[in-house]
Amino acid sequence: MALHQLSHLVIGVPNVEETAEYYIEFGLTGVRTEAGEWGFHTLDGGEQLRLVHSPVRRLVEMTVAADDRDDVGRVTRRLGGLGVEVTKGVNRVVAVEPVTGARVVVAVEPRLDQLAVRPTPYNGPGRLERINVRAPGIERVGQVRPRKLGHVVLGTTDVATTERFFLDGIGFRLSDRIAGAGAFMRCSTDHHNVLALAAPVSFLHHTSWQVDDVDEVGRGAMAMLEDHPERHVWGLGRHHAGSNFFWYLKDPAGNFSEYYSDMDCVLDDQIWTPQTLEGAKGLFSWGPPPPPSFLHPEDLAAMMTGAHAPS
Numbered sequence: 322m323a324l325h326q327l328s329h330l331v332i333g334v335p336n337v338e339e340t341a342e343y344y345i346e347f348g349l350t351g352v353r354t355e356a357g358e359w360g361f362h363t364l365d366g367g368e369q370l371r372l373v374h375s376p377v378r379r380l381v382e383m384t385v386a387a388d389d390r391d392d393v394g395r396v397t398r399r400l401g402g403l404g405v406e407v408t409k410g411v412n413r414v415v416a417v418e419p420v421t422g423a424r425v426v427v428a429v430e431p432r433l434d435q436l437a438v439r440p441t442p443y444n445g446p447g448r449l450e451r452i453n454v455r456a457p458g459i460e461r462v463g464q465v466r467p468r469k470l471g472h473v474v475l476g477t478t479d480v481a482t483t484e485r486f487f488l489d490g491i492g493f494r495l496s497d498r499i500a501g502a503g504a505f506m507r508c509s510t511d512h513h514n515v516l517a518l519a520a521p522v523s524f525l526h527h528t529s530w531q532v533d534d535v536d537e538v539g540r541g542a543m544a545m546l547e548d549h550p551e552r553h554v555w556g557l558g559r560h561h562a563g564s565n566f567f568w569y570l571k572d573p574a575g576n577f578s579e580y581y582s583d584m585d586c587v588l589d590d591q592i593w594t595p596q597t598l599e600g601a602k603g604l605f606s607w608g609p610p611p612p613p614s615f616l617h618p619e620d621l622a623a624m625m626t627g628a629h630a631p632s
């Protein structure tokens with residue numbers, strides 16, 4: 322049938338324990354694996370993140386879920402056509418993205434069936450959805466808990482090659498482009514599951530996690546910043562590509578993590594027309610201006626020279 326989800330990431334960091342605490346505070350459920358590693362669960366997606374030790378922060382692996390063995394067979398043939406070496410199992414195929422070095426696993430997995438969350442009532446002109454009560458967004462008190470992993474963004478020194486690997490090899494579809502700088506690609510109905518972004522060095526830019534609505538984006542970020550204002554990167558705003566609300570925070574290893582809600586979904590590939598976004602539109606629709614460290618994180622220079630910031 323088809324690819325249907327970005328289901329799992331493995332991230333390498335020098336400071337596993339400290340970073341694990343961050344993702345637990347972020348709202349993921351941390352579980353020690355038998356191997357002594359940290360796995361992290363979302364509310365709807367099960368384990369979607371694992372942290373492993375690495376001298377430099379990086380994306381070690383991503384898993385793309387497919388419906389059946391025929392999908393895995395098709396991916397294997399397409400990667401072969403690109404001259405990419407693969408390791409093939411019965412229900413999975415593994416290849417290394419040639420520019421970033423990230424391992425990409427395509428595996429047969431069941432589809433994620435998310436239960437619908439009751440729509441948040443918002444009042445508007447002539448439309449009263451919430452009468453005689455305060456907004457749920459200000460009454461909520463529990464910890465914000467991401468529903469699922471949404472996307473991963475990779476800085477790549479060769480966008481064309483990374484893009485070809487995902488589009489022509491793995492079978493992602495193109496959703497939009499940033500002129501001269503990147504490609505938003507999807508392996509599910511979400512507008513993007515992978516963004517390949519031009520960068521002077523290949524690195525993990527951010528991971529993004531779905532929450533219920535814009536109030537949860539704001540509440541989640543505010544809770545993360547309460548005792549750690551240095552975690553703030555960029556938000557609150559709304560992207561143009563994907564339309565989602567966003568707020569970016571920084572984990573103790575330097576990776577950005579995003580709370581998002583209300584992303585565009587494409588169910589009919591024939592109806593969606595990819596755009597090439599120019600200028601600021603490639604970054605956002607509204608919000609505070611992005612800080613320079615959003616596109617060029619503070620440890621980029623150290624990663625370029627191979628020097629590692631002390632963990």
Ligand SMILES: [Fe+2]
Nearest residue numbers: 472527529579
């Ligand atoms: Fe994002």
